[in-house]
Amino acid sequence: MSYGDDENGGFAVAGSFPKGFGYGPDDTETEQPADSPEDKPRILLMGLRRSGKSSIQKVVFHKVSPNETLFLESTNKIVKDDISNSSFVQFQVWDIPGQIDFFDPTFDSDMIFGGCGALIFVIDAQDDYIEALARLQMAVTRAYKINPNIKFEVFIHKVDGLSDDNKIETQRDIHQRSTDDLAEAGMETVHLSFHLTSIYDHSIFEAFSKVVQKLIPQLPTLENLLNILISNSGIEKAFLFDVMSKIYIATDSSPVDMQCYELCCDMIDVVMDMSSIYGARDDGAFDGNSSSIIKLNTNNVLYMREVNRHLALVCILREDSFDRQGLIDYNFMCFKKAIQQVFDVRKQVASTNNSDGRAAMATSHNLLHHNGSVEGAAS
Numbered sequence: 001m002s003y004g005d006d007e008n009g010g011f012a013v014a015g016s017f018p019k020g021f022g023y024g025p026d027d028t029e030t031e032q033p034a035d036s037p038e039d040k041p042r043i044l045l046m047g048l049r050r051s052g053k054s055s056i057q058k059v060v061f062h063k064v065s066p067n068e069t070l071f072l073e074s075t076n077k078i079v080k081d082d083i084s085n086s087s088f089v090q091f092q093v094w095d096i097p098g099q100i101d102f103f104d105p106t107f108d109s110d111m112i113f114g115g116c117g118a119l120i121f122v123i124d125a126q127d128d129y130i131e132a133l134a135r136l137q138m139a140v141t142r143a144y145k146i147n148p149n150i151k152f153e154v155f156i157h158k159v160d161g162l163s164d165d166n167k168i169e170t171q172r173d174i175h176q177r178s179t180d181d182l183a184e185a186g187m188e189t190v191h192l193s194f195h196l197t198s199i200y201d202h203s204i205f206e207a208f209s210k211v212v213q214k215l216i217p218q219l220p221t222l223e224n225l226l227n228i229l230i231s232n233s234g235i236e237k238a239f240l241f242d243v244m245s246k247i248y249i250a251t252d253s254s255p256v257d258m259q260c261y262e263l264c265c266d267m268i269d270v271v272m273d274m275s276s277i278y279g280a281r282d283d284g285a286f287d288g289n290s291s292s293i294i295k296l297n298t299n300n301v302l303y304m305r306e307v308n309r310h311l312a313l314v315c316i317l318r319e320d321s322f323d324r325q326g327l328i329d330y331n332f333m334c335f336k337k338a339i340q341q342v343f344d345v346r347k348q349v350a351s352t353n354n355s356d357g358r359a360a361m362a363t364s365h366n367l368l369h370h371n372g373s374v375e376g377a378a379s
């Protein structure tokens, strides 16, 4: 059974968009004015020196291998990395040097925290973290006063060096101490989220995915669409990936199994490598009609379909469900159309705002990169 118009019609997204978001300047197919880099929503990476901030940025967004980060030079000034050119997610990642002094008059906290969507605080779990926790509290207090909408994310990082028991104990201890510190400062309403991360496995991509998802206003709609797709196609798990960064911007509502996520990431790597060698386009990237099937010896199939220039659907399903590939493909086409509609609504809202003279200002919600025309991306 495929899903029809009635079910698709269920996503009333128009009213849910915040006013004033725009599209990425690199999207030549849109008519929206370009945001200046300073206006783009940003994710801040903070933490003590050598905690691993630059490494995270390089591994997730620049395809640097973890070993190459071993001898990274210390960052001395704020590094602004605009990742919107290659990615569906439209933001800047700012790497704030560990030694920066929040009370220094040259540190423009209003500007830095004002347009910030999420603040990621990186704590080196292999080191003594007492100083890091004091610093975390200082950063959160300062940032929250300026912008109470910031999402605070704590990466308990470098956990590759810890045993499983130790990881859990460290997370519990950091959680306890940091929430106690905040309560003492009268800020018990501030919510911190904790993630165990390492650049040596997929945990850093998973954690970044969770951070980015919180900043995507269309997330519930995307999740609904994925739920409908999988339940009607015999798919076990589906991820909507930003191909370049391997961040998944949405998945269906069944729990995420790390192994399954890793398989899907590996599939993206394989397919991108193949297309960079044999792809028809100069940039080697997928086009809108690309697909790939990998059959595993566990009787499962990995199936990847390109949604647009930046996004791909990667799903895992049992081999016997894949016998009905025609049905899956039909449902996928409906899914792709629905995704297109979601972003078309967004485009309309933005252009209405612009024609009213309310120029699109970037907000923390301004994350998704609209790919003007799905058909346009297909060769």
Ligand SMILES: Nc1nc2c(ncn2[C@@H]2O[C@H](COP(=O)(O)OP(=O)(O)OP(=O)(O)O)[C@@H](O)[C@H]2O)c(=O)[nH]1
Binding pocket: 047, 048, 049, 050, 051, 052, 053, 054, 055, 056, 066, 069, 070, 071, 072, 073, 074, 075, 076, 096, 097, 098, 099, 157, 158, 159, 160, 161, 197, 198, 199, 200
């Ligand atoms: N074992 C392990 N080492 C890591 C991990 N992430 C980063 N490192 C190492 O930590 C060291 C410091 O990393 P950087 O990325 O330079 O740290 P930083 O926070 O940017 O440091 P500053 O620029 O001084 O603020 C490097 O040698 C990295 O290889 C990790 O997940 N596990």
